[in-house]
Amino acid sequence: MTENYTALYEQHQKAGASFTDFGGWQMPLKYDSELAEHHAVRNSAGLFDLSHMGEVWVTGPDAAAFLDYALAGKLSAIAVGKAKYSLICQEDGGIIDDLISYRRPAGADGTDKYLVVPNAGNAKVVAAALAERAGSGKEGGFDVVVEDVSNATSLIAVQGPNAEAILLTLVPAEQHSLVTELKYYAAVEVEINGQELLLARTGYTGEDGFEIYIPNEDAAGLWEALLETGASRGLIPAGLACRDSLRLEAGMPLYGNELSREGNAYAAGLGPVVSLAKESDFVGKAALTAIKAAGVGTSTGQKLVGLKGLGRRAARGHYPVLKDGTLVGEVTSGQPSPTLGYPVAMAYVDVEHAEPGTVLDIDLRGKTEPFEVVALPFYKRQK
Known part of the structure; x- marks a missing residue:
């Protein structure tokens, strides 16, 4: 697979990041401790490079x-x-x-x-x-222009309870209300670090936060400015490892795990x-x-559910889910929850075993461990 590098690759190297391939991109997996990065996002703020995403x-x-x-x-x-x-x-x-x-x-x-x-x-x-x-789509086609600007665009996310306060340090005072009044799943053009950029109140962590779209050539300057101004508010760079544990706790599906062409x-x-x-x-x-x-997902077939570990061992993707020794499903994502202190997983299971409160077993490499079906998400932030 071809290796792509984001415009922030050098910043990640300088910060001592460990890299991994993700969708053909060399992305920071973690910088120091993925556990510390996870807790930073839950308690203060984390800075993510999401420039591998498309636009x-x-x-x-x-x-x-x-x-x-x-x-x-x-x-x-x-x-x-x-x-x-x-x-x-x-x-x-x-x-x-x-x-x-x-x-x-x-x-x-x-x-x-x-x-x-x-x-x-x-x-x-x-x-x-x-x-x-x-x-x-229609006779003569639609009168639209489809322009892929992914290779020219970087995406930086600030996620966590201190995200808004950090952004306000780089936005002119006369535009502060544009940030503070921005609703979830909304976006606005604001001046950030002296440049007009698209700011969206979206994210993939279960916390409040923002995603900023910026030309590649300006991404490094914004990254450094955010780290500098956010340091006093607990902002640290965060990698894909904690992004995965954060989104799992928040019950958010990941393409290739919970979502696919077969589903x-x-x-x-x-x-x-x-x-x-x-x-x-x-x-x-x-x-x-x-x-x-x-009735697929309700009265027939399988349904995606949350599973709370009743023991200490965590499930992983593709582990079999059993009921009384019979295969009834498969784990799509699973790991210990740093926030909650017990293992969590998402899995597709037969609908007759998908009711919250149902206890199922997961085969952890030859040894079964009990898990309870629970409603998603596992974690929901206090607003």
């Missing part, structure tokens, strides 16, 4: 109608300045990727403008699928993300309608 602009008179066709959600219903979590599906309902779309103010010509953010390993696939669907929204508990009621057709609508009608 695709969709603009034009048909942008809203096009995304209604290309994605499973009703993107035309998003208010300007807001964001929406959605799925891009295959014709058979399988999930190509989960993504966030931001509706931005219309361009000078009055046409709609959206920023679509796919996952790292899927960025090129999603951009290609959007481009293909733009030309095939579907209803089994994954993402039925509300799918808008079967929208008048227009969309890719995968017929299949997803049939899947929902069949």
